[in-house]
Amino acid sequence: MAEEPSLSNSNNIEMKLTAYGDSKGTQVGQINAAEVKIIVDRIEPVLERLQQISQPESPGVLKAGNPNKSLAYWQGRKTEIAQIQQWLTDKNTFLIGIEGIGGTGKSMLAAKIYNEIEGFPKRFWADVSYGAGFSDLARQVLSEFGFRVPEEEAQLMQALVKCLQSGQYLLIIDNLESLLQPDRQWGSQFYSDFFNAWVEYGGNSKVIVTTRERPELPKFTWLPLKGLQVPEGIALLTELGIRGDLEDFVELVDGHPLLLRLVADLLKEEYPQDPDLRQLADLGLRNLQQLLTDPKVIGQHRRPNVGMVLVLDASFERLSELQKALLLNISVYRGAVDSTAALAVLPGSSETEIEGELRNLIKRSLLLEKLNGKRRYEFQPVVLEYARYKAGNQTEAHQQAINYYLLNVKPAPWQTKEDIKEYLEIFYHKYQLENYDSAFDILNTCNDFLRLRGFYTEQVDLWGQLIAAWEKTGERENSKYWVALTSLGHAYDYLGQYQQAIEFQQQSLEIAREIGAHDRFEEAISLGNLGLIYNSVGQYQQAVEFHQKALEIARKTGTPDVEANSLGHLGLAYRSLGQYQQAIEFYQQQLKITKEIGDRNGEGRSLGDLGNAYQFIGQYQQAIEFYQQQLKITKEIGDRNDEGYSLGNLGNVYNSLGQYQRAIEF
Missing domain, CATH: 1.25.40.10 (Tetratricopeptide repeat domain)
Incomplete structure (x- = not known):
């Protein structure tokens, strides 16, 4: 049993002046303003963390197929379900958003709709909570609905819209806030393009999203989701086996489903013989009622957020030291983990011991269990944010996660994106450590694979992330920064977004001239890249000029490989101009050099x-x-x-x- 909380513990909210009566949370004493301020100062940072939108993560694994959520304790929501059913039959409603603070049951409501709604012979669930790339989502939806996946990634958005227009499908995208910047703008333009296209053209299919924050996007139909109604909350606590003044407590926490579940599981674990709400007084929550109604505490925060932090604190303090360390350390991962991955960030324990403690954390609703072949564990988003806040500096855990993935990387050649998932996770952790040069090395390792397999949107997101980080640190004179700009320009070129491609290749040219004063290798490459893009947009004379400049530099600096490339590019430009004989001459010169250099x-x-x-x-x-x-x-x-x-x-x-x-x- 964990040690009883004491006033000396900064994480403990218990005050000696208050006790629960037999029926309601009546108070025999009030905590004073100074004591309230102590609590406000302590919980304010985590409240801010729960309310803000985190930076979008680099493209990770898409959790897709079906919700895989248990509806065993489902209660109520008849009004909300009826409203969504009405919208699903409305021919002018294409995009429905379920919005609410963390833990209000957005995903559960969407899962209820997904599992039980009629009229949609085909449906698809996509959880994007860990920064899943649009390319993965589009490919999987098209495959699931029986449509051809285009070879060109630039055609994916249009193909997905046409697919949805062609039938009566249901697409649910869960945890959309993970794709948004703190200013509610999109972290990935590809999702933005898709949603804009879908609401513009629409069809018989419906798209439902769940999110903590509304994106800046018109033509959404929004359902603001609040807590359960009082009778529904009472029914939930009753089914969970909780006794006491249920009505008073449900009203107190605004019927917040996750908060009710956390309190119920805390009581059942600590007092299995008598899980009564009066026992909260012994769990450091004597003044919960006063604190949830005190304007100094609530301030600009919604009451359930305050209650969530207080109850999570109480739950956390009742954990054993191993359980605390386990919860905090595995929060470094994104996505579900098994006991092996958990052990990697908590060496010194046995896998059997870790497996047992993971299940104990499930009993307290601090983790969710996924049974899909192998037992795996994941966080509710709001609990994940809390755990990461409590963990503080996670440098060591990030490094342990990197070591774990390094032991499991698959050697080339790779066939699917799944084969390089460990590299993408290593990139993520190195990025979180702000080790951008090392993150670059990892991304560069699998960049050719991403290019050859057509994952250009992922390249845009990943390279764009690195470039943004380097721009903040002011590391312009860095050859890796030049490569990143060049690679980002290529990715936009492959996507057919030529203006963005030109902009980034122009930036790479500027950097090349700063860092390549001696051999000018980078400058010649950047000039050649610009020439290729201008050739793609039909400005052939400009293309010739760029390639001629690149050729001059290559010949002056004695770099035959760059010279050969420039000759080949000139051949392409002259062929585009219809001057085939000149093109042939350049190709012949290129062939001669490539043979000479092997x-x-x-x-x-x-x-x-x-x-x-x-x-x-x-x-x-x-x-x-x-x-x-x-x-x-x-x-x-x-x-x-x-x-x-x-x-x-x-x-x-x-x-x-x-x-x-x-x-x-x-």
């Missing part, structure tokens, strides 16, 4: 580019010869991506020659 990848691409140029001018036999040479190289070096291009190009040439069977084979 760049087999570059050699293969040069051959492919030559094949393209000859195909454009109708010299199909020469095009076939170049494509065949490229195909041979790609097979030798194992470049499956370019091997696919070679086969496709050969198919196109044979199609142009009217040899359709051969085209089909390629």
